[in-house]
Every structure is written in structure tokens, then in C-alpha cells.
Amino acid sequence: DIVMTQTPLSLSVTPGQPASISCKSSQSLLHSDGKTYLYWYVQKPGQPPQLLIYEVSNRFSGVPDRFSGSGSGTDFTLRISRVEAEDVGVYYCMQTIQLPYTFGQGTKLEIK
Amino acid sequence: EVQLVESGGDLVQPGGSLRLSCAAAGFTFSTHWMSWVRQAPGKGLEWVANIKHDGSGVHFVDSVKGRFTISRDNAKNSLYLQMNSLRAEDTAVYYCARVVGWFHLDYWGQGTLVTVSS
Numbered sequence: 385d386i387v388m389t390q391t392p393l394s395l396s397v398t399p400g401q402p403a404s405i406s407c408k409s410s411q412s413l414l415h416s417d418g419k420t421y422l423y424w425y426v427q428k429p430g431q432p433p434q435l436l437i438y439e440v441s442n443r444f445s446g447v448p449d450r451f452s453g454s455g456s457g458t459d460f461t462l463r464i465s466r467v468e469a470e471d472v473g474v475y476y477c478m479q480t481i482q483l484p485y486t487f488g489q490g491t492k493l494e495i496k
Numbered sequence: 497e498v499q500l501v502e503s504g505g506d507l508v509q510p511g512g513s514l515r516l517s518c519a520a521a522g523f524t525f526s527t528h529w530m531s532w533v534r535q536a537p538g539k540g541l542e543w544v545a546n547i548k549h550d551g552s553g554v555h556f557v558d559s560v561k562g563r564f565t566i567s568r569d570n571a572k573n574s575l576y577l578q579m580n581s582l583r584a585e586d587t588a589v590y591y592c593a594r595v596v597g598w599f600h601l602d603y604w605g606q607g608t609l610v611t612v613s614s
Binding site for chain 1: 533540541542543555556557558591597598599600601602603604605606607
């Protein structure tokens with residue numbers, strides 16, 4: 385199975401400041417079709433997960449442009465340019481290049 | 497608006513069975529793969545199973561193979577998860593999710609809680 389490792393596991397950020405979460409996969413997520421199957425989700429308190437970023441860097445519908453994704457191969461990053469109070473939650477990366485699809489452990493974002 | 501509503505979660509004894517349902521609305525259900533993902537209390541997310549749009553293909557995580565069955569009824573816009581030989585470690589909130597693109601999940605239901613305990 386592909387292991388997804390996120391760092392840090394928690395972070396506390398002052399509103400208006402940036403935040404960054406790293407996700408490393410145990411195998412390359414680059415498919416032979418040229419696409420990279422890495423996704424980011426956020427689970428806000430008491431809610432189901434919601435899609436933020438698909439295929440490394442594409443924001444899902446309605447996702448604010450303060451969220452951005454980057455990376456390639458096995459190393460990926462989710463950045464929030466200016467954290468807002470509503471961004472509190474647990475952020476997960478996920479790979480779908482190989483079964484079973486696997487998630488990172490999650491990174492809990494708190495507001496200072 | 498895409499809507500996914502799970503039901504069927506309950507308290508069940510180890511070794512017992514349970515059938516979860518997911519009612520879909522707001523999209524053409526019959527053209528989408530669908531997934532189940534679970535989350536044990538206080539833990540992270542675990543993908544459980546996928547089913548092809550016409551039911552002709554299914555995939556499972558190893559820990560549930562041979563115990564869980566995924567199915568769908570496109571006429572009823574419904575997804576199911578039949579869970580047999582349940583274990584304490586199957587205790588979780590089970591989410592159904594719509595699959596798009598290369599098997600990623602764009603919309604999720606609110607989840608239904610399954611508790612396996614004597």
C-alpha cells in the first residue's frame with residue numbers, strides 16, 4: 385500500500401498568517417497519463433470531509449483562492465496564504481493512483 | 497445540488513451483520529462510480545470500497561474483503577454496503593461519496609455511525 389505521511393500533525397496559526405502542510409507519498413503519484421493523483425480534503429468540526437484540491441493544484445468549485453496546492457512525484461504541499469477562522473479543521477491528503485486508496489494521518493489546524 | 501444521505505448505522509454485536517444505505521440526489525447517479533469511506537472515532541479516514549457505475553466492478557480494502565459487499569440500485573439512486581462478520585475494529589462513521597475523475601471523491605454524505613460492541 386502507498387503510505388501517505390503528513391507533517392506537521394498539528395499547527396496553530398494566527399489569523400492572517402500563512403500555513404503550510406506537507407504530504408509525502410511512499411511511491412510516485414505520477415500516472416503514465418501524465419497526471420498526478422494527489423488530493424487535499426478538509427474536515428471541519430462535526431462535518432464530513434470536503435474536497436479542496438484535486439490533481440495536486442486544482443481548486444475545487446467554491447474553494448477560496450487563498451488555498452493552493454503544489455508538488456510532484458512524492459512530495460506535495462498545501463498552502464493557505466492567509467488563514468481565517470473558518471479554516472479550522474483537519475486536513476488530509478489522499479492518493480488514488482493505486483488501490484487501496486490511502487489518506488495521510490491528517491493535520492489539525494487551529495487558530496491562535 | 498448533490499445530496500448523499502446515509503442510513504442504517506446501529507449498534508451491533510461482534511460477528512453480526514448490518515446493511516448501510518446511501519440515497520443520492522441532484523446528479524445522474526447511474527453514471528458515477530461511488531465509494532464508502534470510514535472514520536473510526538477520533539481517527540483518520542480510511543477508504544473502504546468502490547463500485548463502478550453499472551455495478552460490474554468493485555474494489556475493497558484488504559481488511560474488509562470477504563466480509564463486506566458493495567452494491568447499488570441505479571433505479572432507486574441508492575448505494576449499499578452489506579457488512580458481515582463485524583468486528584470491533586469496524587466501529588466507525590461510514591461515509592458514502594461520489595467518485596469523479598480518477599477515483600477521487602468530490603461530494604460526501606454526513607455519515608452513519610456503526611458501533612460493534614457486545
